[in-house]
Amino acid sequence: MRFPEDVPLLTDGVVTLRAHEPADVEPAYAMCQDAEMQRWTTIPVPYEREHAVNFVTVVIPAGWRDGGFWAWAIEYDGRFAGTIDLRGGEAKGGELGFGLAPWARNAGVMTRAIQLVLGHAFGEFGWHRVTWRAVSGNWASRRAAWKCGFRRFQTLPDAALIRGVRHDEWIASITSDEERVPQGNWFTIPVVEGDGIRLRPLDERDIDRTAEACADERTQHWLSGMPAPYTREHAKDFIETRQEWAAAGSGVSWAIADAADDRLLGNVSLFEMTHRIDKTLAEIGYWGHPEARGRGVMSAAVALVIKLAFTPIEQGGFGRRRLVLFANEPNSASRHVAEANGFTQIGMERAAAPLRDGSYDNLVMFDLLKTEVR
Numbered sequence: 001m002r003f004p005e006d007v008p009l010l011t012d013g014v015v016t017l018r019a020h021e022p023a024d025v026e027p028a029y030a031m032c033q034d035a036e037m038q039r040w041t042t043i044p045v046p047y048e049r050e051h052a053v054n055f056v057t058v059v060i061p062a063g064w065r066d067g068g069f070w071a072w073a074i075e076y077d078g079r080f081a082g083t084i085d086l087r088g089g090e091a092k093g094g095e096l097g098f099g100l101a102p103w104a105r106n107a108g109v110m111t112r113a114i115q116l117v118l119g120h121a122f123g124e125f126g127w128h129r130v131t132w133r134a135v136s137g138n139w140a141s142r143r144a145a146w147k148c149g150f151r152r153f154q155t156l157p158d159a160a161l162i163r164g165v166r167h168d169e170w171i172a173s174i175t176s177d178e179e180r181v182p183q184g185n186w187f188t189i190p191v192v193e194g195d196g197i198r199l200r201p202l203d204e205r206d207i208d209r210t211a212e213a214c215a216d217e218r219t220q221h222w223l224s225g226m227p228a229p230y231t232r233e234h235a236k237d238f239i240e241t242r243q244e245w246a247a248a249g250s251g252v253s254w255a256i257a258d259a260a261d262d263r264l265l266g267n268v269s270l271f272e273m274t275h276r277i278d279k280t281l282a283e284i285g286y287w288g289h290p291e292a293r294g295r296g297v298m299s300a301a302v303a304l305v306i307k308l309a310f311t312p313i314e315q316g317g318f319g320r321r322r323l324v325l326f327a328n329e330p331n332s333a334s335r336h337v338a339e340a341n342g343f344t345q346i347g348m349e350r351a352a353a354p355l356r357d358g359s360y361d362n363l364v365m366f367d368l369l370k371t372e373v374r
Helices: 023-033 035-040 049-066 107-124 140-148 204-215 217-222 232-248 298-310 332-340
Strands: 016-020 069-076 080-088 093-100 129-133 153-160 166-175 192-194 197-201 252-258 263-269 281-288 322-328 346-353 361-369
Touching: 016 107, 016 232, 023 049, 023 080, 035 252, 049 069, 069 232, 080 107, 080 192, 107 129, 107 140, 129 153, 140 166, 140 232, 140 281, 153 232, 192 298, 197 298, 204 217, 204 232, 204 263, 204 281, 232 263, 263 298, 281 298, 298 332, 322 332, 332 361
Parallel strands: 093 129, 281 322
Antiparallel strands: 016 069, 069 080, 080 093, 129 166, 153 166, 192 197, 197 252, 252 263, 263 281, 322 361, 346 361
């Protein structure tokens, strides 16, 4: 193909994909100074102007002329906003790649660009499958792919190589006969306050307090599935997997924070939200930092979560019909939280909760129906 003559112009009236031109060198160079671009992509660091010149005027034209790499400039609001590309093409399939300037983010630009490129891949190129990859943790890239219908998200350990360092990699795909619309839920975690506490998403500021809470002897006793000893790395992994829950629509997890200083006091979660049979069910679980015990913190947090759980999705809640909760029979504090919030004991599984010494506790089961809450 000739460049730029044969580069197809793609547009939806808001975003336009066009051939790169020399004037794109400066904005491309500026885009690649962004810390997020450098963190999640394989671009050289430090990124020099000559890298942008080579990419725009040599690499991209060669890709169109020789095949195997087809890159468009993303134009939005009359400006160069980034680059999106298809690569591969063997056996009716290939990969998608993209990068967006900071000023154009959070405006739906990349979602529109991806839809345009997918239409071209499945139409003009005649591809059957397009694959997306990103370094694990690049939630902005994953959300853009999810919005456009990519599915079958998986994590490949150490599959990505960035400047000599291995990272876990996400991979997903979409085929020509699949709808280009989001599959399942990607839960937004609302921030709510009440009774002196704030429920908010867990993040990096909570790593140390999470490690302290989960290394506590009492927490370790009742939650025997936790690693022991429990380290900061375990806390980082815990926070990361809670983000994975939200992205997969399988659960939501909050930091319970002091409303005055935002210090972590514990954790409360809704999970099992993609139950194989009952999609209106959720299980609730929690743990507290030792400093928060005996203050009614967990009972207050669970009350806030119950309200969110039973609020319809269109009103900002999670549209649940029934909540279940499990507690070791001797764990009177956990059972008190359930009872204080109106849960009903509906059964007991005998010798079902393993402890670290090899013994087993009975496991008490509670539930709460939406119709039982005023």
